[in-house]
Amino acid sequence: MEQLQHAEPVFWIAVCCPSATLTVWTSAWLSGAAASDDVLDALLAWGEAHEVVAADAESAVGLDLPPAGDFPATPVQLLAALRSRGAADARLVLPVPGDVRGLGGGGPFTEAALRAGEAVLFPSLGFGLVPQPIAEGLVRWSVYKVDSGAPEYVGLAEAEHGLTDAIRDSAGALQALDVAKDRPGVRAELSAWLRARPRPEWPAGTPGRALRVLQRAEEVGAILAVAEIDEPGGALSASAATLRADALRPLGNAVRRARYAAVNEAVRQFSEQADRSQ
Template identity: 75%
Template sequence: MCCPSATLAVWSSAWLHGAAASDDALDALLAWGEAHEVVAGDDAAAERFDLPPSGRRPATPVQLLAALRANGATTAQLVLPVPGDVRGLGGGGPFTEAALRTGEAVLFPELGYGVTPLPIAEGLWRWTVYRLATPAPPEYTGLAEAEHALTDAIRDSAGALQTLDVARERPGVRAELSARLRSSPRLDWPGGTPGRSLRVLQRAEEIGAILALANADDPGGALSASAALQRADALRPLADAIRAARRAAVNEAVRVFADQADRTP
């Protein structure tokens, strides 16, 4: 699967550009949880987005969408940060810290704000809006480039694991993989989402499920700490490529919705 931030980025962009109804955008979030609330992470976000701070009665995603439109948002950008790779977050500060904790966020670059999701109870997600500490530099990876890099990373990781002798198939691995994929939320995407973006997201989901199994407690028969460390090093480029592919697929969909709106008379 991808993540709640991907759902918000694509659907909010489709809605902002007239390619989706607000009810459909809100319904898409329900794949992740039956309830969503929105708060401000700082005074600037509270004032600009007319949102309550954390600890007060939260707002709803309806109010977030309305605030995005009222503030002139025109695009969104998915970021999937990890320690050592915080590109696109606009420097340090509370937003960067929150995005690293969740591993995902949505940027609204022209506004200078970002949103992070966090599950806080069964079926309940809290979205927090932050002002960026510094402007986020543009981050763009072409979808074809990201897809090619994912293919290369799959090949290189497989070769490295075979060399380390930790790629032996364990019993029941196909059933584990199928179960993991079936347990992923069934996501809807707006009409007009590029087919190639959807294909890359699906491929990234499948490879991500395989990677999760490879990182399980006794993956591939890696019995020693040194072998486990070597395995992690071998798989890190694949994890990076999966994140890059997901970002590129979502951000390409956002770009297409914006371009379609620009061409509409």
């Protein structure tokens, strides 16, 4: 791969998903702020091996990738295809049922992204990627042709304020749920959840505010993950479980929006740096 001076990366902020890692590092690479080997190294946090296949004929032809069922391509081949086709940058999407903005409507890509809860878009090329763990240490990236424009832009300040508001508005519900009441080890659970999160390196030049918002979103995400665990022995009634889910849903949406905004703000700044250097 090409040689590039390696700047000191930021490495201590957890990341929500493989798509976020690929989105930021590929954008940094396309803008000249990272080497292709840095992209490959960052993906190792999610699996020892990654493979790439085309999920449809247009992707196979458009990016010269093997179809599913044939011997898969490597991430190196994917990066080469993106470069040769003139990709500008990537965008992260984190879809959930009822919110599929940026996916271009229905179809196989939307269905796959919803199952995964994540995807990477290359709007300038009209392709999207969805990761799927298929074996221990192995992640498959399926590439789809996507007929959509650029995903919705969410400002980092807007997302950060939304997360703050959701925390405040959910405080009463969280207190009523009293996650720690019958679980004295809840603090240990939170710490263990955070320690278990992958912590791939982030490119040098990633905006500090975006990293801070990501860190806060991960901390709140840990609280949500622990709060959603069933009571010991499955003692939580169906009605209580429904109330809990309803109370936590706005906070979960705010966390998802904060992650989306932080990653895509980093992408935007890398793109602007590249434009200024031309």
